[in-house]
Amino acid sequence: MPMKGRYPIRRTLEYLQKGDIVFKNTVKIMTVNYNTHGELSDGARKFVFFNIPQIQYKNPWVQVMMFKNLTPAPFLKFYLDDGDQVLVDAEGKDHKDISQHVKKILGKSEEVLQAEELARMVHSNPANFGPKKYCLRECMCEVEGQVPCPGLIPLPNEMRGKYKSQMKGTED
């Protein structure tokens, strides 16, 4: 059974995670003005259709707003943290050109992204045991080949402290 809608690939996690554009920390709001008809807005419409979900997935804290049929020419506007505004003209451009241009001016570069990923890997050590949120495993009983959890399967008598103390008591 195929997925519903046109281009349902847009609605897959793999597609969303493949998004290129990770905005710099100063970008707070992104606004796209485009028209629903007309050839000039075609690139902007495709950009909204294909690339906006990827951008929003990678930048969950950036507010993205779309405005339709306000002005004759399509454009993008970014509002930065210092109060600066960046205006990007999208008239007649292809959606790939728009996304590459945006990535160039306001996206984090490859080196910065890799450095952040390294920092994240260093921070989380897979050898640690702890809550599921921070570590991979909580208890040694989860590892294959180790003693299973006594909550599920009772331990053999040699390992039970109660049995050992009973035997010591009966001996003496």
Added chain:
Amino acid sequence: MSVKSVSVHAKWIVGKVIGTKMQKTAKVRVTRLVLDQYLLKYYNKRKTYFAHDPLEQCTVGDVVLLKALAERRAKLVTHKLAEIVYKVGNVIDPLTGKQVAGSLFRETLTDSMENPAGSLTEKLQELNISAATSEILQKPSEV
């Protein structure tokens, strides 16, 4: 007792004004895209904010940029009006700077007023000429 240093997470916000009935305060609706976990599609989720507008310059329907206040001003008012991005009925295209309505440019009145005035005076001159010629024609006929 405790004074909240930064009132909200969001420092800058863009929204649409939905109410101005409060004195010096605008009620602004902000939409953010939220991913539906099952459909994996983004939908608009609304939230209303109250913004301090000292000059009462907002009308219902404006698109407005708000800035977070350093300290919460009232129980509900957490932001202040930074600028009106698109004024309802008077949208100005940021690329050209001209007034715009939908996908057309609104021509300003000054340009259209000049031409009719010029054409009117020309028309008056034409009328005078035609009146003079008709009189000259009539006189010899009378006589």
